[in-house]
Amino acid sequence: xxxxxxxxxxVDSYFEAWKTNDKDLFLSVFSDDAxxxxxxxxxxxxxxxxxxxxxxxxxxxxxGTLNPKIHRSVFIGNEAMVSFTMEVRGQSGGxxxxxxxxxxxxxxxxxxxxxxxxxxxxxxPVL
Amino acid sequence: xxxxxxxxxxVDSYFEAWKTNDKDLFLSVFSDDAxxxxxxxxxxxxxxxxxxxxxxxxxxxxxGTLNPKIHRSVFIGNEAMVSFTMEVRGQSGGxxxxxxxxxxxxxxxxxxxxxxxxxxxxxxPVL
Numbered sequence: 389x390x391x392x393x394x395x396x397x398x399v400d401s402y403f404e405a406w407k408t409n410d411k412d413l414f415l416s417v418f419s420d421d422a423x424x425x426x427x428x429x430x431x432x433x434x435x436x437x438x439x440x441x442x443x444x445x446x447x448x449x450x451x452g453t454l455n456p457k458i459h460r461s462v463f464i465g466n467e468a469m470v471s472f473t474m475e476v477r478g479q480s481g482g483x484x485x486x487x488x489x490x491x492x493x494x495x496x497x498x499x500x501x502x503x504x505x506x507x508x509x510x511x512x513p514v515l
Numbered sequence: 516x517x518x519x520x521x522x523x524x525x526v527d528s529y530f531e532a533w534k535t536n537d538k539d540l541f542l543s544v545f546s547d548d549a550x551x552x553x554x555x556x557x558x559x560x561x562x563x564x565x566x567x568x569x570x571x572x573x574x575x576x577x578x579g580t581l582n583p584k585i586h587r588s589v590f591i592g593n594e595a596m597v598s599f600t601m602e603v604r605g606q607s608g609g610x611x612x613x614x615x616x617x618x619x620x621x622x623x624x625x626x627x628x629x630x631x632x633x634x635x636x637x638x639x640p641v642l
Binding site: 427428429460462463464465467469471486488490505506507509510 | 594
């Protein structure tokens with residue numbers, strides 16, 4: 389077993405950033421060359437500029453909220469797995485999205501890889 | 516999005532093998548050079564011989580049962596994510612183990628990588 393856990397601080401901050409809509413905090417947890425696949429199977433977002441674009445796109449509805457409710461977190465060495473429900477809400481309803489996220493951090497604890505597993509079966513519309 | 520799902524047949528058989536205690540079926544879903552990390556952070560089992568050893572070790576209690584109850588499966592291309600409770604039971608009790616498994620298959624659909632995310636926080640003793 390790996391005794392040093394490198395992944396917890398950045399991954400905790402990642403979810404805190406979603407909860408509090410804090411873009412600066414969000415961008416601070418990634419390495420410059422990070423890759424983010426969300427969902428897996430779609431074109432990955434490579435580097436901070438593309439990651440910022442994805443964040444902006446997710447927050448394009450000024451009346452929308454994105455609230456992750458964490459169900460389980462496992463932190464091992466430089467990796468982490470977090471399962472959560474992303475509560476996506478807008479003016480005219482929204483959806484609950486069941487996501488399982490895998491994270492890998494570098495030796496500075498910055499996220500270098502984030503991979504979100506979800507597909508259509510993970511979506512529940514909320515009216 | 517990837518339209519061809521390569522991972523489903525082998526991963527479904529993987530869980531069927533645990534449920535029915537079918538070692539031959541179990542070994543048939545892996546490629547010869549497969550790597551299995553269970554849990555992540557422990558030394559990986561490399562190749563079929565080591566994978567067989569791990570299966571035998573898990574089944575060393577003749578009165579024991581290992582029953583996976585699947586909560587969620589996501590199959591995308593040559594990858595899959597399955598979260599489940601492994602109900603481990605023996606003569607004197609057992610435990611429920613909450614596992615999130617990540618799988619990757621090769622072009623023949625055989626599992627080349629299986630990575631099980633769990634730690635002490637995922638264990639509930641059953642008396």
